[in-house]
Amino acid sequence: MRAKAGVKQTPEIQYAGTGLSSKDFKEGKILCTRWTADAKYAWDAGIAIGKYLAGFKAGKILGVRCIKCGRTMVPPRAFCEWCFKTVDSWVQLRNTGIVNTFSLCYVTWDVKRVKKPEISAVIEIDGASKGMGIMHLLGEVDPNKVRIGMKVKAIWKPAAEREGAITDIKYWKPY
Amino acid sequence: MGQRVAIVGAGMTKFVRRAQETGKELAFHATRMALDSCEMNLDQIDAVCLGTAPDTFDGVHMKGEYLSDGAGAWGKPYMRCYVGGGTGVFSVIQGWYHIASGLCDTCLVVCEEKMSSYQPHAQAAFLTIFDHTTERPLKPNLLWIFAMEMNRYMTTYGLRKEDIVQVAVKNKRNALDHPCAQIAKAVTAEDILNSEVLAWPVQRLDVSPVSDGAVALVLASESIARKVTDKPVWIEGVGWSLDTAYWTNRDLCYPRYVEEAARMAYTMAGVTDPRHQIHIAEPYDPFDYKELHHMEGLMLCGKGEAPQMTVDGITQRDGELPVCPSGGLLGVGNPIAAAGLMKVAELFWQLRGEAGKRQVSRKVKRGVAQAWGDLMQVGTVVVVGI
Amino acid sequence: MSLRERVNQPKDTRPWYGELPVESLYTVGIAGEKFLRTLKEKGQFLGTKCDRCRQVYVPPKIYCERCLAKLDDWVKVGSCGTLESWTMVHVGLDGQKLKKPELVALVKLDGASTCIVHKLAGIPVEELHIGMRVCAVLKPKTKREGAITDILHFKPADR
Numbered sequence: 068m069r070a071k072a073g074v075k076q077t078p079e080i081q082y083a084g085t086g087l088s089s090k091d092f093k094e095g096k097i098l099c100t101r102w103t104a105d106a107k108y109a110w111d112a113g114i115a116i117g118k119y120l121a122g123f124k125a126g127k128i129l130g131v132r133c134i135k136c137g138r139t140m141v142p143p144r145a146f147c148e149w150c151f152k153t154v155d156s157w158v159q160l161r162n163t164g165i166v167n168t169f170s171l172c173y174v175t176w177d178v179k180r181v182k183k184p185e186i187s188a189v190i191e192i193d194g195a196s197k198g199m200g201i202m203h204l205l206g207e208v209d210p211n212k213v214r215i216g217m218k219v220k221a222i223w224k225p226a227a228e229r230e231g232a233i234t235d236i237k238y239w240k241p242y
Numbered sequence: 243m244g245q246r247v248a249i250v251g252a253g254m255t256k257f258v259r260r261a262q263e264t265g266k267e268l269a270f271h272a273t274r275m276a277l278d279s280c281e282m283n284l285d286q287i288d289a290v291c292l293g294t295a296p297d298t299f300d301g302v303h304m305k306g307e308y309l310s311d312g313a314g315a316w317g318k319p320y321m322r323c324y325v326g327g328g329t330g331v332f333s334v335i336q337g338w339y340h341i342a343s344g345l346c347d348t349c350l351v352v353c354e355e356k357m358s359s360y361q362p363h364a365q366a367a368f369l370t371i372f373d374h375t376t377e378r379p380l381k382p383n384l385l386w387i388f389a390m391e392m393n394r395y396m397t398t399y400g401l402r403k404e405d406i407v408q409v410a411v412k413n414k415r416n417a418l419d420h421p422c423a424q425i426a427k428a429v430t431a432e433d434i435l436n437s438e439v440l441a442w443p444v445q446r447l448d449v450s451p452v453s454d455g456a457v458a459l460v461l462a463s464e465s466i467a468r469k470v471t472d473k474p475v476w477i478e479g480v481g482w483s484l485d486t487a488y489w490t491n492r493d494l495c496y497p498r499y500v501e502e503a504a505r506m507a508y509t510m511a512g513v514t515d516p517r518h519q520i521h522i523a524e525p526y527d528p529f530d531y532k533e534l535h536h537m538e539g540l541m542l543c544g545k546g547e548a549p550q551m552t553v554d555g556i557t558q559r560d561g562e563l564p565v566c567p568s569g570g571l572l573g574v575g576n577p578i579a580a581a582g583l584m585k586v587a588e589l590f591w592q593l594r595g596e597a598g599k600r601q602v603s604r605k606v607k608r609g610v611a612q613a614w615g616d617l618m619q620v621g622t623v624v625v626v627g628i
Numbered sequence: 629m630s631l632r633e634r635v636n637q638p639k640d641t642r643p644w645y646g647e648l649p650v651e652s653l654y655t656v657g658i659a660g661e662k663f664l665r666t667l668k669e670k671g672q673f674l675g676t677k678c679d680r681c682r683q684v685y686v687p688p689k690i691y692c693e694r695c696l697a698k699l700d701d702w703v704k705v706g707s708c709g710t711l712e713s714w715t716m717v718h719v720g721l722d723g724q725k726l727k728k729p730e731l732v733a734l735v736k737l738d739g740a741s742t743c744i745v746h747k748l749a750g751i752p753v754e755e756l757h758i759g760m761r762v763c764a765v766l767k768p769k770t771k772r773e774g775a776i777t778d779i780l781h782f783k784p785a786d787r
Contacts, residue, residue: 082422083271084256084455085263087655097262097655098664098774101361102301104650109643110374117642120375140491142376148486168397168494170389172441176381177649178363184442187386189490200490202377202386215397231642234379264657270691274698284696301652311693361651375644 115145118157124231126223128160130195138196160194164239166217167191167200171210184210190219190239206238217241244342248467248474249334249626251280251460252587256422257575260358261454265300269312269354272456272580276350277314280460280470287460288346290315292322293333293353295578298367301359313352313458327526327615328482329353330457330582331622334611335480337461338624347463354456355577364452371617387618389441391494392531396443398495399546403443407434408552409530410447413566416559417573419599424453424575434530450528453575457583459590473594478608479513479625481506489617500539500614500621507610508541511625516541520625521606522592523563524585526613527570536612537565539621560603567592567602582613586624593628656774659688662702668774671766675740677701686740706738708763708785714748714756733782735762746776750783761785 091097112120115131119142122129131154132139133147139158146153169188173181186205191198205213206222219239229235253275255261255268263271269292277283292313294305302308306322313320319340325332330353337351357364368384395401408431417426429447437446467474483502485492492498504516513519525536534548542563543551551557557565568574568588571581589609591597608627614620656664659676666674675684676699678692686705691698713734720726731748748762762782772778 080421082254082256083263083275084258084261084268084422085658086256086258087260087262089260091262092653098661099656100654100775102652102654104301104648104652106648106650107645108374108647109645112375112642112644116375120642140488142373142488142490144488148488167490168390168394170386170393170441170444171439172383172386172389173438174383174385174440176369176383177366178383187380187382187390187441189390189494198491198493202372202380202382202490204380215393232379233376260655262655262658262661264655264660267657267659267690270689270696274691274696277696284694298648298650301650301654311689312691314696316693359652359654361653366649370648374646378646 113145115143119143120231123233123235124229126226126229128162128192128221130158130160130192130199132156132158139194139199141192141195141199142201158194160192162221163242164190164192164219166205166213166215166219168215169205169213171213186210186213188239203233203236204238205240207240245344246464247338247341247461247477248464249459249477249586249590250462250467250471250474251276251282252458252590253279254422254457254580254584254587255455257424257453257455257577257580259424259451259453261356265302265305265309265354265356266312268356268454268456269309269352272354272458273312273314273350273352276458276460282460282470284314286348287314287318287350288348289319289340290350290352291333291337291340292320293324293329293351293579293583294322295324295326295329295355296367298370299355299357299360299364299578309354314350325482325615325620325622327528327578327582328613328620328622329579329615330584331586331611331613331624332482333579333583334459334477334586334624335482335622337459338477338480341461341463347466349461350458351461351583352456352458353579353583355580356454357452357577358454383441385441385444387489388529389444391618392443392529394494395531395535401546401549403435404431405549405553406531406534407431407448408549409527409533410434410572412552412558413527413533413570413572415573416567416600417569420569420574422455423569423573425451426569426573444529448530450571450576453577453581455575455577455580457580457587459583459587473628475590475593475626475628477624478627479507479509479511481510481623483621484616485619487617487619489619494618496545497535497539497614497621499619500536500612500623501541503621503623504540504610504612507623507625511627513625517543520608520610521563521604522567522589522602522609523565524568524570524588524609524611525565526582526585527566527572528576530572532614533566533570536614540610540612540623559600562604564602564604567597567600582622585611585613586626589626593626659690663688664774664776664778667778668772671707671769673705673707673737674702675705677703683741684739685742686737686744703739705740708761709735709737709740711756711758711760711762712736712743713758716753733762735782746779747781748783749781750787
């Protein structure tokens, strides 16, 4: 351990790493194995989100209040993560909100291109504390006209089609 | 704060889109190179810390255990850390406290990622970071979250896309001098602005690629460091912080968690005026705007000021504050945890004057590396100096 | 209403079904490529040797996990070896009872320091014993594809 060495980052250093192209796989130049996971789950919605979903089925957006910090929160949670105590009450929020931010997305979740962009947004829900938003989609709007600060309202599925899911709101549209 | 800790050796593999080597083999090459760079052997290593992102990418459950032999962990105290994209820099923090605490005198820090295993594209794996009940039914794309953060950042400070893309121009050009770079390229602002729109405002060339690769560092206590090298690079400060997991309840325009992590690291390092006391920075740059966002969180400039600094050339290699002289994730590549550790390795080489063609013009004595991750919420920061 | 009152209506809560879409493509690596190609083409087993640590790794690694030296000393090992342990498996991955129980073996090939795991066949359970000699039964050369399944199973050496 006596050597006082410092290897210079000069071109003669050989770095490992053999880059492959998809052709190498197709032509069988490279041995490989494939595997598909069978990963199926039943996640419990939980106490707070369970009630949130029941609210959707009834066409309501529910939030929770913490009297200690005074926040009205959405998505609802069983405990206030700031005060680290159980929340105090449930409140029904309004069906309207403000676009906090958005994106025009031309690629689906599994990286397929689409012509008409999906407009994802964070929407601050009216009736909740400032900055309390949820992620959802915008619809019935010209993508070029979407702006941060835009007022939007929830467009619900008909009551008979609602199943207690975030998708019971089809999208949000400007009003 | 306990024993002083130095970085005494570093190694890395090339970053490539798809490596023939297994993850273990990549980890081995980086680790072997790091040990050779300071002429140390495995039996001189007391412990090993490994950083790697979700198991889903490599498709190997318990990836920490799987990679352990390639990381030199046989028969040694070993643990894996994971804080999303923040992992690479956090792994150095973990190695640091193994030694600072006095528990060990030497520690290997190794990060690996083999994202090409995930089929057909690693991005789909990110679907599962969204809440399974309240967000996933909307079929979100990871890009949404970045695009919405970028939009919020641009709108809040009235920034232009033309200015933001200068980061990608700079980093991809810097990477031309990096022998391990995956997509080093001379691109112009126009090329980026004309590239395919993925999720507006994010376009194809705003984004770093998915990569395979590994990086390793050797850390040592002061007494060992002075024996193995006359150029130890000291870990002067470390910090990390996490914001709420309710990402839709935060203002995405400013990374407060990065500021908190930076304050923790700066306090430990005795840095009171980062704009003057930090000479070189390697903030996390998976997207071009993220470098700017993180420069602001690191308090290297005021809020909303980073784009102007970039346009003014201050962050170029020959500028007053070189930022991502390595080429960053945008240029060298983004094998998640390994990319974060590459940033610390770059500071090691830069501070020792061993960065070859990438060496910055000014004499640099103190640098900061930072990574970010989880659900837009974790900041990990390391300050190093000579 | 406090959350401490709990949800009493089952309809107020529900499980959410989903899956993690994971499909992986693994390269066999630098060591794996040489090992499996040799198995496929020559029906032979190779290992890598570390003189310092006196280890012969099978399946081979390009490094010694004990001293992290780079290994390029490739050695031929036997296709027969010693049964180090075995088990009879009655339950499948999905928790269902298997129609026909499977024998799984840990085999140390002659000349190797490490074991490989594979299937065992051609012997009644009552005649099995740890330490017995077993040999690999390979697929015919034309059917081999450079995978660990090119070995059909191990069988007792004397049968």
